[in-house]
Amino acid sequence: MTLLRQPRRRQLLAVEALRELLRAWWLVRFRAFRSYVCDLGEAKGGAFETEALHDDIALLRDVRWAIEAVNRTFGGRFTCLMQGMAGKVMLNRRGVPNTLVLGAKINGRDGGETTGADGMAAHAWLCAGPVVLLGGEARAGFVPVTSYHSA
DSSP: GGGSSHHHHHHHHHHHHHHHHHHHHHHHHHSSSHHHHHGGEEEESSOOOOOOOOSSSHHHHHHHHHHHHHHHHHTTTTTHHHHHHHHHHHHHHHOOOEEEEEEEEEESSSSSOOOOTTSSEEEEEEEEEEEEEEEGGTTTEEEEEEEEEOO
């Protein structure tokens, strides 16, 4: 469905998602990670699990839709980290507890994900309670290295 056919609240979410994705893109491309990592939330080693599920499942679905729709519109140019950062800001603004998890794995020569020269691959995914909101479909095989929780 085109953006113009969506309800007004979804249109506004898409505009917000665009703004936050562009902001995340700029931070990741032009700033050192250490300069914005403190804005991601409380750092914990490994995965940080929260049992509580947010009451408004429709809100979580709409935030996911908005970020994915903008990313599709731009040809998938936003990385998992950028999408997770944008989703985190949008959820924080609405008072929804969330966790951005950063994971890594060592790839073999099986033609898997794009890796660096050292054979390492990284991935980020965003959780709201037990629900993996963004990046969940690609997180298989990744070990959580650190997570950033916002209450």
